[in-house]
Amino acid sequence: MIGTPRMRLSEKTKAHRADELADKLSTAGLRVTQARLALAHLLFGQGDRHVTADALREEALAAGLKISQATVYNTLNQFHAAGLLRQVQVDQARSYFDTNIDAHHHFYVEEEARLIDIAAQEVDVARLPDSPKGYDVDRVEVIIRLDKSPKA
Amino acid sequence: MIGTPRMRLSEKTKAHRADELADKLSTAGLRVTQARLALAHLLFGQGDRHVTADALREEALAAGLKISQATVYNTLNQFHAAGLLRQVQVDQARSYFDTNIDAHHHFYVEEEARLIDIAAQEVDVARLPDSPKGYDVDRVEVIIRLDKSPKA
């Protein structure tokens, strides 16, 4: 399996140019529309993020964008289906969309509804059981649930 | 930390007697009521299970029990709060309640909405990152997502 090519820091850090994002959409087989570009800018323009649909909606509104809730959901689902986003399921109430699609794991702080990335190489899953007959491993997820330390 | 004492196979396999279940509830600090006993019988009377609220509701109805949806939810949440059930979050749509409260992991077959237990010793998580300052590990969950093997 070939990993996503690493970007140079300068590319990864600065805001993506519009044509970079447009390329990203086209390459993923999605038409380049205003709504998708605007949301892609919010999602991919500032490093790895974990967002809920509603949080992204509020960001869009705060940024003065006129984008409906349905479009936010449509876009997140399309980006996910196209492999531009990963969906993370840690909370009963809502789902998170992760802009980091490389293999990695998560801390989850339930009290703060906050996800924190763990690089794949930070966790060593040394041994896994065989999959049941007729099934293949799609993905191995490690979720480390955290509590706030009690005040000493 | 002291683990739950293992039962002999004969005890674990056969249906629990009513007084065993009543003890289980009392010990957990829950009053022994008809509804709780009946649901405990369905949940704990047949080995380890992963159930959704709705599935349990249907089982109860099929068994001729007169139990409302609200009571199913109340009871599952109370059993969970009392430590008799674990809640497993793998699917965006609904949550699962797991009668196996020992440390263990899961396979999840999304296509079939089915959870399969993995004994803790079947997975070797050899190395974990340090928790962020001010937070402690509550639980480490490993979820192996499975796909059906393509037909050869």
Added chain:
DNA sequence: AATTCACTTTAGAATCATTCTAACCCAATT
């Protein structure tokens, strides 16, 4: 530049799991 057409966006309704409310019910105690 106008036309076309498939795809996109949208407001609002619908869905569905879960929770809440407030009235009745029952287990435990006296």
Added chain:
DNA sequence: AATTGGGTTAGAATGATTCTAAAGTGAATT
């Protein structure tokens, strides 16, 4: 048997997500 403090319930409410069907837009074609 009366009291009382949960427990149970029907039905309403909530909240995330999806659906509908109508209006808008991107890309290709005249």
